[in-house]
Amino acid sequence: MSKLNLLMFGVYPYIALAICIVGSWARFDLSQYSWKAGSSQIFNRTAGEQRYMRIASNLFHVGVLFVLAGHFVGLLTPESIYHQVISTQKKQLLAMVSGGFFGTLCLIGLLMLVKRRLGDDRVRASSSASDILILLVLLAQLVLGLLTIVASADHLDGSVMVLLGTWAQSVVTLQPVQAAQAIASVGLVYKLHVFLGMTLFVLFPFTRLVHIVSAPVWYLGRRYQIVRQKA
Template identity: 75%
Template sequence: MSKLNFFLFGVYPYIALAICLIGAWARFDLAQYTWKTGSSQMLSNKGMRLASNLFHVGILFVLAGHFVGLLTPHAVYHHVISTENKQLLAMVSGGFFGLLCLIGLLMLIHRRLTNARVRASSSTSDILLLFVLLAQLLLGLGTIFASTAHMDGSVMVMLGHWAQQIVTLQPQAAAESIAPVGFIYKAHVALGVTLFVLFPFTRLVHVVSAPVWYLGRRYQIVRQKG
């Protein structure tokens, strides 16, 4: 196992988590008024609801699938579903919700880049974040195609071991578990960890404070009487 592999998948996740927690705490404490999504709906509402809902529904199900799939020990789920069928389920559901998320994200990127008013109100980090999320989504969808070459679920098991060993503070074992997997999986994991680094410094922070009814909200601008 190389030193780079150990750093990226055994050490970097803890560095990223520390930056995420400390940075988020500092931002909330020192710049609380920046803790928001920075919605641009008042500038242009055309297609906003459809794009936003596609993106958020997709990303929520994808994140839930990753959380359950990676952190559920083999000894727990194998009584209910085989490793092969678990991988197939992950590929089908991940592909479906990943595509929903991708369509919504592409619509949001197009709107932010082509609508003059929205573009003028966007920060550099807003635009870069969208493209980082796009790269992560494309990598994730790419892993589905890569998984067709090994339908036995062996790579999924290795990725699960990596995540579980990171959570249980076993960096050496985690790095060894993920070492044999292909580049596209490692790139997807590394970029996913990097999102934790970006979290405190972008509009991603609104994820932890967005209400559950966000997806069904009406896009309405309320003005106070003068």
């Protein structure tokens, strides 16, 4: 195992997580008003533009939620647990089918959002560099994810999926050397997908991605004033 592999997949995950946690805390503490999605829906002037945005947003968010849930369960569930329900081979097939379906939904929605962000003069003028950067990084990550499904068709025994699961579980249990060893032999497309995924944690505190962990809990104790319109 090379030192570069250990650095990228044994050490970098903790660096990325540390930046994500500390950066998010600092942003929330020092710049709470920037903690938002920064919606551009105000630029939807026509019914057609509103429908386009609604379809794009729904496709992207539904797709990404299921993809993230699949990654979380698939990577962090030990073999001893899921083998009571499903075999490794069937688990991989399920991951390929469900990941391909929801990944495609997410890709269509994301491409629509990128087209709107870059193609609409009003939206682009209101966009920051980080808004465009995060969309392009997400697009690259999503394409890599879909390419891993294609690569997985060459080894339906689930062996690579087991190695990736071992990597994720080793990272969570603070075993960086074992994590790096587990992922050392997998293909390049998997490594790029994993590395870019960790890089998203680095970018998280500095982009609109922070709205993922936001919840309108402040409204629970908020006082409202009812204003009636004149007849």
